[in-house]
Amino acid sequence: MATAASTPHPEVGTPIVAGLPMPEFRRIGVEPISGACGCEISGVDLREPLDPETLAEIMLAFQQFLVIVFRDQDLTPEQHKAFSRYFGELTELPQAPTYGGHSDMQEVRREAWEPVNVVPSFEHFHTDSPFLPQPPKCIVMRAIDCPQWGGDTAFSNAYLVYEHLSPGLKAVVDDLQIIYSGRDIWAKNEALAPEKRLRLREGHSFTEEQLQSIHPAVRVHPETGRRAIFANTAYFKGFVGWTEAESRALLDYLQSLAQQLHYHCRVKWRQNTLIVWDNRFTLHRGVHDFKHERRHLIRTTVIGEKPLGVADWHD
Numbered sequence: 334m335a336t337a338a339s340t341p342h343p344e345v346g347t348p349i350v351a352g353l354p355m356p357e358f359r360r361i362g363v364e365p366i367s368g369a370c371g372c373e374i375s376g377v378d379l380r381e382p383l384d385p386e387t388l389a390e391i392m393l394a395f396q397q398f399l400v401i402v403f404r405d406q407d408l409t410p411e412q413h414k415a416f417s418r419y420f421g422e423l424t425e426l427p428q429a430p431t432y433g434g435h436s437d438m439q440e441v442r443r444e445a446w447e448p449v450n451v452v453p454s455f456e457h458f459h460t461d462s463p464f465l466p467q468p469p470k471c472i473v474m475r476a477i478d479c480p481q482w483g484g485d486t487a488f489s490n491a492y493l494v495y496e497h498l499s500p501g502l503k504a505v506v507d508d509l510q511i512i513y514s515g516r517d518i519w520a521k522n523e524a525l526a527p528e529k530r531l532r533l534r535e536g537h538s539f540t541e542e543q544l545q546s547i548h549p550a551v552r553v554h555p556e557t558g559r560r561a562i563f564a565n566t567a568y569f570k571g572f573v574g575w576t577e578a579e580s581r582a583l584l585d586y587l588q589s590l591a592q593q594l595h596y597h598c599r600v601k602w603r604q605n606t607l608i609v610w611d612n613r614f615t616l617h618r619g620v621h622d623f624k625h626e627r628r629h630l631i632r633t634t635v636i637g638e639k640p641l642g643v644a645d646w647h648d
């Protein structure tokens with residue numbers, strides 16, 4: 334009788350998850366969420382300092398899956414920050430409302446009586462704060478309150494979006510640069526009807542200079558050299574050297590690819606669920622399909638490297 338091993342299909346190799354073979358994990362439990370990205374990690378208590386082997390496996394899972402989910406992590410803000418610092422230095426954000434008295438924590442909050450979030454750019458997949466000179470490496474987010482039904486966060490793997498492009502389109506996007514600007518966030522918000530306004534931070538100390546940047550449309554991982562699309566509608570002003578109409582047309586096409594389900598995972602929050610997501614190589618969006626329930630997520634933001642483009646990468 335034919336077994337899988339003897340089936341004459343020599344092209345069938347190792348199973349692939351998130352675009353790569355599954356690494357071996359000895360210290361932590363790792364359960365992939367979808368074939369595209371995301372995993373749940375078990376066997377770790379994030380209130381405690383992590384031993385080097387456990388930490389190395391968490392970082393390996395983060396590198397491969399881009400979205401790592403821990404359940405039942407009842408952390409104080411200080412414990413939350415201490416765990417976040419394993420990923421790098423924490424940064425403030427100019428626009429996001431802070432959590433409690435912590436200028437280096439932010440919150441995402443919708444009260445039970447509030448209507449659906451209607452800000453269109455965040456109803457799309459996006460990366461956070463790409464207008465900064467060094468946009469966030471990752472976000473560490475924990476649920477304080479979440480709806481019984483709905484309110485998930487969805488993620489899209491931007492490596493896979495890039496890797497599935499044709500050689501012809503890759504050659505075009507490899508050389509492109511994007512202008513992102515956050516300078517008009519406050520004016521745009523003021524122009525909305527009061528009930529449609531974003532809850533923004535009261536004040537900040539960022540300069541005008543820091544609120545606009547030019548970044549590569551294809552971003553390269555600083556250690557592995559893996560390439561991903563780094564283009565999204567939030568704060569997008571255009572491709573350098575392209576007209577607005579040309580820029581929109583290509584951006585819309587790239588965005589439409591990121592919507593495809595085979596690039597996604599989706600995480601259901603429970604109280605004390607903690608997610609770390611790579612903000613460089615994924616896009617994300619909250620799913621506002623809940624009503625009459627409170628959703629309160631608190632987070633830290635870890636500063637990233639200045640984005641590397643294809644031309645900056647040398648083996």
Ligand code: CO
Nearest residue numbers: 459460461617
């Ligand atoms: Co976001």
